[in-house]
Amino acid sequence: MSLFWAGILVDYWVGYKKIPRLEKIKPNIDNVTLDQTTISIILAAKDEEKDVERTVLSLLAQEHIHVEIIAVNDRSSDRTPDILHRLSLDHARVKYVNIPHLPEGWLGKNHALHQGVKHASGEYYLFTDADILFEKDALAKAYGYLVQERADHVTAAPDLRADSFWLRGLISFFLFGFGYLKRPWTANQTNHKGGMGIGAFNLIRKECYESIGGHEAIRFRPDDDLELGQRVKRHGFKQRLITALDHLSVEWYPSLPAALRGFEKNAFAGLNYSVPLALVAISGVLLSQVAPFVLLFISPFEIQIISGVNILLLFCLYALTIRSLTMYSIVYVLGLPLFALLFVYMLTRALILTWIRGGIDWRGSRYSLKELKKHFKDSEED
Structure with missing residues (x-):
């Protein structure tokens, strides 16, 4: 043993050294036409009245890059649709999409993101969650790195905030086990094996997304983010995994009971x-x-x-x-x-x-x- x-x-020591940290990445911004590229940010929100406005505002505050935000309300029963609709009226770059019903054969989040793509006009898509907070330079740096690496897909691990001792322990142990089960650093290897996708940040080239079948191909996968990344690798596209602990943050679960349910x-x-x-x-x-x-x-x-x-x-x-x-x-x-x-x-x-x-x-x-x-x-x- x-x-x-x-x-x-x-394996861990060598592998984790191959995962760049976004705060240490310095892409040559001069060679990246940030202002001429539109990134369509697509998020699905269900009963997210507590966090969704802060998330959208942090996305609107992204610097050095042009974004449009496709905010999809996925059958919420709280104030989420009202908040998203108001944001779309106040900000021209926010498009509001409402989904009242879930068709058979789909998981809710996957269907919402699939519908959001239909309203996107960008050359790149960023799939994210409705409770992620972005630093102002997060997207520009990640996109600059994607261009610099000539990658089709960049996924980023956020800081997983947690207030309780036991919740932090469960999250850290989950990540520990996930490491030797999935070996996430394989995402940065040039082969068709492995692959990684993280729901907080999946930045993908439009042509790549369409070639792997989009969310329709994973319409019934609860691990949609991970499967999206693995499909990128299986179809021969270039992928990069980074950590963004100083640029992205999320309260993954508010409590230990919520984590157990999640x-x-x-x-x-x-x-x-x-x-x-x-x-x-x-x-x-x-x-x-x-x-x-x-x-x-x-x-x-x-x-x-x-x-x-x-x-x-x-x-x-x-x-x-x-x-x-x-x-x-x-x-x-x-x-x-x-x-x-x-x-x-x-x-x-x-x-x-x-x-x-x-x-x-x-x-x-x-x-x-x-x-x-x-x-x-x-x-x-x-």
Whole structure:
């Protein structure tokens, strides 16, 4: 096990060094015709009255680049449509699109973004969420980097704000596990494998988006952002993943209970809707990331030494994840076994609820597991 974690640590160390930080990227703006390029920013909002106005205003404040904002109201029951409509009246660059009903065969967010594209006139699309805050130079720098790299798609990881200790722990542990499950740095390799897409920031060339089938090709994928990025790689386009912790921020979930509910839609999707794979994931976390801490106290001396080495390697991996993908204190590494148990609870809860319900509840609609599996298989084969 120690050799396994040592290999993963080397992979992490090399991999994370290949993910540029937006704050350190200095594209040659003089060679980028920012003022002649229109970027259509498309966001889908459902019951986002708390955050959507701040998000739209931060997008309108983007400097050195021309944007239009396609703000799609996805069947909201709060004040979201009123806010978006008012913003469209006050700002000529904001187009308001209202969706009162969800057609069969679509997930709500995917359908909303698909409809938003129909109103877009830009040469590039930026898909983002309705609760992201952008620094003024975020989009210009990211677009400049896309042009400089001759890329078709740039996706950026934001700062995931969280107020509670346990929520930060769950988020950081999720990112830790996501690292060795998906190896996000493969997005920056020149091949057709891997790929990455992050809902907070998916900047994509129009021709690329159309070639991979757009959101219609992933109309029933709850992991739409990730699948969009993976399709970019599978179809041979050039992709770049960056971190933008100083330029993009979002309160991913307001509380731990909200996070547990939110993970319900993605937990099974991330495991390919496979019960055996889910059981392997749960047992793997318990054996590899909880058991060493138990064995450290109850085992013979030789086993304690091995467990201590494994724990040290795990701490190094966790610290590398925290430093690379979050703004959290490195002290959170000390909570690793507790966060691992919390993650196991979250995953087990999500799987049981998905199985009992026969599907997932998302954005006010229920989708059957049978239908989700079918569309998952279809999109993977495409």
